[in-house]
Amino acid sequence: MRSNKGFTLVEMAIVLIIIGIILGAVVKGQDLITNARSKKLISAANTWNALTYAYMDRLGRFPGDSVRNGTIANDAAERAAGFSTINEIANTMTNAPENPVIIGGQSYWIYFGYVNATVGGARNAMFICPSVNCNTVLNSDSLAMMQSLDSSLDGSADAGYGRLRALINGGGYTGPLAAAAGNRANAVFNNANPTTRDADNSGTALVGTIAWNTTNNYGAVWVFDRPF
Numbered sequence: 681m682r683s684n685k686g687f688t689l690v691e692m693a694i695v696l697i698i699i700g701i702i703l704g705a706v707v708k709g710q711d712l713i714t715n716a717r718s719k720k721l722i723s724a725a726n727t728w729n730a731l732t733y734a735y736m737d738r739l740g741r742f743p744g745d746s747v748r749n750g751t752i753a754n755d756a757a758e759r760a761a762g763f764s765t766i767n768e769i770a771n772t773m774t775n776a777p778e779n780p781v782i783i784g785g786q787s788y789w790i791y792f793g794y795v796n797a798t799v800g801g802a803r804n805a806m807f808i809c810p811s812v813n814c815n816t817v818l819n820s821d822s823l824a825m826m827q828s829l830d831s832s833l834d835g836s837a838d839a840g841y842g843r844l845r846a847l848i849n850g851g852g853y854t855g856p857l858a859a860a861a862g863n864r865a866n867a868v869f870n871n872a873n874p875t876t877r878d879a880d881n882s883g884t885a886l887v888g889t890i891a892w893n894t895t896n897n898y899g900a901v902w903v904f905d906r907p908f
Contacts, residue, residue: 714821714824715828717783717784717821717825718824718825718828718829719828720781720783721781721783721788721808721825721828721829722828722829722832724777724781724788724790725790725806725808725829725902727775727776727777728766728769728776728777728790728806729806729902729904731769731773731775731776732765732769732792732806732904734773735768735769735772735773738772738773739772742765742804742905743764743765743766743768743769743772743792744758744764744765744768744792744793745758746758750804751794751802751804752765752792752793752794752804752805753765753792753793753794754794754802765791765792765793766779766790766791766792780812783825784821786810786821786822787810787811787812788808788809788810788822788825789808789809789810789811789812789814790806790807790808791806791807791809791814792804792805792806792807793805793807795873795874795901795903797903797908800906800908803903803905803906803908804903804904804905805874805901805902805903805904806901806902806904807847807899807900807901807902808826808829808899808900808902809847809898809899809900810822810899811898814847814898814899815898816898817894817895817896817897817898818892818893818894818897818898818899819894820894823892823893823894823897826839826846826892826897826899826900827892829844829900829902830842830844830892830900833902836889837891837892838889838890838891839875839890839891839892839893839897840875840876840889840890841876841889841890842907842908843902843903843904843907843908844900844901844902844903845874845875845876845900845901845903846874846875846890846892846893846897846898846899846900846901847873847874847875847897847898847899847900847901848873848874848875848896848897848898849873849898874901874903875890875897876908
């Protein structure tokens with residue numbers, strides 16, 4: 681009878697503590713991996729942005745703005761001629777990052793173009809999508825990436841306010857699509873639709889927030905030349 685006795689309460693407590701430590705380490709490790717991946721995407725986006733302004737300083741116009749009206753690819757001739765912000769930067773500047781940016785097996789495509797704000801007109805923007813056509817909604821991993829990018833730029837992850845907002849009309853690219861193997865690096869965005877919160881006018885009271893989601897968010901829109 682004595683040889684069949686079970687674990688004591690002390691032994692069971694020790695086992696539970698060990699299991700808790702292991703689970704905590706696993707969860708913490710996943711958070712560290714997600715944070716590291718987010719920082720890579722943030723770094724890539726900031727690099728493209730910096731190179732865009734470096735191009736402006738060197739040539740006196742934004743890449744993709746051949747008519748020099750201050751807005752990327754809002755002219756039919758620019759789009760028909762195939763002027764690509766990505767390609768002009770990559771061919772002119774040094775150390776341009778890869779497009780797409782591959783992070784943890786997930787590809788993030790970078791595009792440039794413009795959006796028309798309800799107040800103040802067109803703004804130049806960078807579009808970041810987890811699929812080549814920007815027609816795939818965010819999954820849990822890409823959602824975390826966009827939230828981190830939003831927090832780094834605007835101080836909070838509000839999908840409808842600030843310089844970075846959610847892209848809510850997937851497949852919004854227009855222009856030449858001649859790049860090989862389905863690479864849409866030559867595409868430009870035209871009037872893509874970012875989420876807005878109440879109004880773009882900073883003088884208007886803003887009520888509530890808009891959360892990033894995996895239902896109708898297809899990527900991110902970063903208005904980089906001037907705020908909404």
